[in-house]
Amino acid sequence: MRTAHWHEYELIDTSSGERLERWGDILLIRPDPQILWHTERKDPRWREAHARYQRSQSGGGAWQVRRKTPPVWSIRYGELTFRVKPMGFKHTGVFPEQAVNWELAGELIRGAGRPVRVLNLFGYTGAATLACAAAGASVCHVDASRGMVSWARENAQASGLEDRPIRWLVDDCMKFVQREQRRGHRYDGIIMDPPSYGRGPGGEVWKLEEQIYSLVEQCVPILSEKPLFFLLNSYTTGLSAAVMEYLLGVLIQKRFGGRVSSDEIGLPVTDTGLVLPCGSTAVWQA
Numbered sequence: 001m002r003t004a005h006w007h008e009y010e011l012i013d014t015s016s017g018e019r020l021e022r023w024g025d026i027l028l029i030r031p032d033p034q035i036l037w038h039t040e041r042k043d044p045r046w047r048e049a050h051a052r053y054q055r056s057q058s059g060g061g062a063w064q065v066r067r068k069t070p071p072v073w074s075i076r077y078g079e080l081t082f083r084v085k086p087m088g089f090k091h092t093g094v095f096p097e098q099a100v101n102w103e104l105a106g107e108l109i110r111g112a113g114r115p116v117r118v119l120n121l122f123g124y125t126g127a128a129t130l131a132c133a134a135a136g137a138s139v140c141h142v143d144a145s146r147g148m149v150s151w152a153r154e155n156a157q158a159s160g161l162e163d164r165p166i167r168w169l170v171d172d173c174m175k176f177v178q179r180e181q182r183r184g185h186r187y188d189g190i191i192m193d194p195p196s197y198g199r200g201p202g203g204e205v206w207k208l209e210e211q212i213y214s215l216v217e218q219c220v221p222i223l224s225e226k227p228l229f230f231l232l233n234s235y236t237t238g239l240s241a242a243v244m245e246y247l248l249g250v251l252i253q254k255r256f257g258g259r260v261s262s263d264e265i266g267l268p269v270t271d272t273g274l275v276l277p278c279g280s281t282a283v284w285q286a
């Protein structure tokens with residue numbers, strides 16, 4: 001399993017369906033359905049958490065604030081700075097396990113020795129976009145939500161990357177890729193981290209299992225003649241690492257050669273030494 005190395009984020013402990021996490025100086029408790037074990041909560045920080053996201057019976061949930069919690073604060077990862085905000089659906093604006101993928105994309109871009117154009121689909125709050133921009137790539141960031149795109153731009157500013165060549169687009173990923181084909185635009189690297197279910201800005205329905213093959217297939221014509229990488233991440237349990245690797249094998253490797261690999265990604269838990277799985281990533285590299 002590939003794991004990230006953070007200083008300002010920490011997964012402290014896991015027990016009875018919940019994670020205890022440190023985001024800078026702020027302690028949060030968030031639900032995680034994978035945490036099936038009812039281990040003893042020995043760490044005193046379980047009782048010191050600033051806020052806890054409580055699931056409701058109806059399927060939604062809300063933050064219960066226990067200690068003064070700022071509405072927004074920042075954490076750093078290397079040269080990047082992210083604005084953290086406790087939001088609906090237990091979101092904070094950062095998927096810390098993704099740091100392994102930010103590093104991989106950054107290394108491939110730095111090692112390319114040529115200008116690199118990256119497309120980041122389902123870009124969310126822009127962490128992967130900023131990692132690629134910091135490594136010197138020009139990036140096209142696409143997300144259906146205007147709010148997420150503004151948050152990503154806030155992160156660009158916080159990271160001192162607001163002047164980098166980044167195009168910020170509020171669009172449906174499938175429609176955008178099809179339009180890029182017609183416009184003849186090409187990318188050397190494509191990153192995507194699609195949700196299991198989503199909607200484009202015009203209400204376009206996104207269902208991962210039904211559309212992922214078609215979306216990756218539609219991406220093939222917008223890859224440059226000598227593409228560098230294709231990074232496909234999923235935190236949906238239905239889509240295993242091996243399945244995603246096979247997708248990239250039949251669609252990308254068959255056309256461009258190179259190699260594919262895949263692995264689970266996860267977060268090390270300080271108190272137990274366990275690594276909590278947080279999804280899988282398949283990578284095609286030239």
Ligand SMILES: C[S@@+](CC[C@H](N)C(=O)[O-])C[C@H]1O[C@@H](n2cnc3c(N)ncnc32)[C@H](O)[C@@H]1O
Nearest residue numbers: 098122124143144145172173193198199200206
């Ligand atoms: C959970 S996030 C992905 C995580 C993110 N890449 C990261 O590592 O931080 C999913 C994103 O996909 C966007 N989205 C969902 N359906 C979409 C669609 N049809 N077209 C474009 N973006 C979509 C959502 O707005 C959301 O920001």
